[in-house]
Amino acid sequence: MQNESYKLYGADISYFTGKVRAYLRWKNIPFEEIASDAGVYKEIILPRVGFPVIPVVIAPDGRCLQDSTEIIDTLESCHTGPSVYPDTPRQRLASLLLETYGDEWLVIPAMHYRWHYNRDWAIQAFGALNAPDASAEQQREIGARRAGPFANAAVLLGAEPHMHSAIEASYECLLADLSRHFACHPFLFGDRPSIADFGLIGPLYAHQYRDPKSGDHMRKTAPLVAQWVERMQNPIPLSGAFLPNDEIPQTLLPVLRRMFIEQLPVLADSARHVRQWIMEHPDEALPRVIGKHAFMLEGREGQRIIRPYSLWMLQRARDYYRSLDSENKAETDAMLRTVGGEVFLGFEDPPRLARAGLSVKVAQ
Template identity: 75%
Template sequence: MQAKPCVLYGAEISYFTGKVRAYLRWKHIDYREVPADAAVFKEIILPRVGFPVIPVLITPDDVCLQDSTEIIDALEARHGGPPVYPDSPRQRLAALLLETYGDEWLVIPAMHYRWHHNRDWAMQAFGALSAPGASPQQQLEIGRRRAEPFAGAAVLLGAEPHMHAAIEASYEALLRDLSAHFERHPFLFGSRPSIGDFGLIGPLYAHQYRDPKSGEHMRRVAPRVAEWVERMMSPAPLQGEFLADDALPETLIPVLRRMFAEQLPVLQDSAARVREWMAAHPGETLPRAIGMHAFALDGCEGRRIVRPYSLWMLQRCRDYYLSLGGPERAAVDAMLHAAGGDRFIAFEDPPRLARAGLSVRPAPSS
């Protein structure tokens, strides 16, 4: 009897579905993708997960997985083949950092470009996903209703009108840095993708490559990045290696430096605010957002929501970093110093967090 495939409930327009889909294709895991229309949310996702979210993956033995990072980690444990986590310290930490960067920071330009350059197209796409049998005009009206919270989230995440030029300047600089890297290497750490590649593919495929105006822009100004997206979404049979001897390409240092300069101060302030919130609300689950705080891009200052989930993602990086000692720690510290990551070395961690649905909570004490 042929084994049942995994079932992926998601959407082509979905940031994190793009991440999971690329992983499933790279690992050559048998799966069937089902577009998450209104009926799927009502009949499958809400009963199984408890809230409306994609992607959701159902394994052949009927285990329901949600959250792109946890889906990948669960499938890594179930399937053989080349791992997406490098086993050497500098590459592994850099890969974890770049996953966090893609998941939790590149959402700013992704949401900005979608809702401020591709808005009408996106609303039509949301309507077509939700009601595939409706007329185009009906789909547009449905899309306007469904997409309104997502469009509003662009501003909450930092894409205020006065920040648009700075967001675009930062994104274009990232495209230049990635273009220089992909001129020399097909993936971040060699000839096969890592968890860092899968972190970057979510925003760079689902929003920046597929959305029409953003896609035209990427293919025009950063064709090497567009080619990497295409490699990620149409992978060759399992092959390739991470660079030998824990080599970290010099071309990745500017990308890490950008992450540390832009994202890490926000994570530091988020950690301080989470500590304060948890002291004032003992035993309670952290909400998805706990107020607003400042951030800076390209010399401009804006405001965005404080997202505790980002600290759960950073906690993965910190756990790995703190597990290192001796020569491995020294090698990683040298990499971090070179990339401007002193803030990461000295990062003051909040109380330990555990994921709980769409929010995070204090981890149970042992």
Template identity: 60%
Template sequence: MLEPNGSDTAPMNDVHTPSPALRLYGADISYFSAKVRAYLRWKGLPFEEVHANRDVYRHTIIPRIGFPVIPVVHTPEGAWLQDSTDIIDTLESQHPDPSIQPPGAVQQLVARLLELLGDEWLLLPAMHYRWHHNRDWAIQAFGALAMPEGSEAEQRSAGERSAGPFAQAAELLGAEPAMHAAVEQAYLGLLQELNTHFEQHPFALGAHASVADFGLYGPLYAHLYRDPASGAIMKQRAPAVVRWIERLSAAPVQPLAAFPATGQIPETLLPILARQMREQLPDLTETAHRFQAWLTLNPDEPVPRVIGKHAFRLEGQTGQRITRPYALWMLQRARETYLATRGDGRVAADQLLDQVGGDAFRRFEDPPPLRRDGMSVALVSA
């Protein structure tokens, strides 16, 4: 099933052979495979993609990673990379040009915030629309992935076996029946704000793609554009978002433009960031409180992927969703960028946060430093 940690898990004839190119194990329907695929194309890094069917999971991914997950990247040097964030960070360190990291302090902060928004918060509408509006299509798509040579009936049966956990994940992330209208209202509001932005700018921070674009691309392409019902909504309401998706899906055909030398960000991002601060930051604050309480009661235990549920609010409605420490690791990346900013850069960052109602982010009480640990996180000191 889809894991809200930079990876997608899926149902269990590839046998690995050495390749001079990167090898991406993924799937067209996978949220985080889309993020990595777009990055590889944009960077111009040669790669081949292997669709992760049952045999690929059984014979390649599980023996090397330890659990059934995508995306996975195998490098020509023999390294096996897992988790979309770690994959991109690792490859970016090895192939820094053209960089997806903007130079300005405020740009860097905004890029990390939008990565956080795409990777973590947009899981909610992405899973909701897939499993509550595109369920039959998704069942057939998952069946075709698991059994590419199977009959339509066999594929349907395989897809049905996968559908239960995925649909359950949508509700666990907060898309309970009573919250459906709120989830859709919030998503459609964001979609309109993104459309206004992309009407004026080709990418999130202007004329050059950044980590912000790839974080947003995962949910907006793999679930909300490709799936037919949600795709029809996007094409009708947000044609500029569709053009951005198509632009990011292809390798650049023109010389890359530079990030704005001034370090400024487009004003059209302000409503998007304001939405993030009023929707996602309270949820992350509650997650941090629950996680800190768990650490106090379980000081020597491995951190689980889920530590119960907590209340969250969206469009005036209150629901319940699972408490996932992994989200705090993604937030930590943005917080580290902010805390490392000094002088005029910190002043500019604070001015931006003031504009978008970001006081909760600025004053966030950070839990102990975290590192990614397989499908969950661990304390850095552990």
């Protein structure tokens, strides 16, 4: 299988295509990328998946894989070579947490900057993707129709007008933290990209590096982050090693701390809402969104939708944490307390979740 080519249906402007593409390149898995225009959605994605989504990977044996995390996990299980998952407890847990941060939290600045600074460019790019042979004017019309739900999602995810300055302040601090880290290490945990790097590359490549105004800003204010993006997009396959002795770099601690300050309280409140919803709707399928709740960012309070899927992502880290023996758990507990991870230590899990298409369901 390893010598046969996969098909990656995606797009340069797609958040999660960037994650999967970078993984395939580093893992040295042969693949052909097919831009997902309207014809691809009609002829390939809708018949195979059942709903419009990218990325989608078709394996040489015909299997259809969807969801970036499950794509990577499936390919890790059937391709040999170095793993993107560290095999030591602190690095493994931290990498799972940071994948959740990249996938499920950095979507806020990614969507904010795209739709509030790069909107015209994004609309044209959506049109060009969906109708590559159309005129520029037709592409803009098509792009405006196709991009509407994505633009609206920016506000639903928390980028309300009064939150813009808070989102930008948080993102600027993240760029500064990552710049200090990449001055010392080429990737998050040493010389090899981890699942955490692939989680962060989704937003930091497709939106913040490629979108013109955001990309100019990154290259000017955080050139070391831009260089990491370029390393992730053009890696030396299967190369490098994680830091020895299960080391968590000191320069990475501020990034973990930021996740625990910003995202973990939101996930804890999401779990509370999910538990309550399930109790009140015992025989109903868990919806993709269950209302809104408040969140805090840089001292400002906003509102955002409650997405149970984010809890499925965190569940991966929770499962790993619970699997640790007492000695390893004590070491990870000490690391978590160093970065303000008490919310994770005392996290009240919802009922077990399983992925179901674009959302999740209560596992049976």
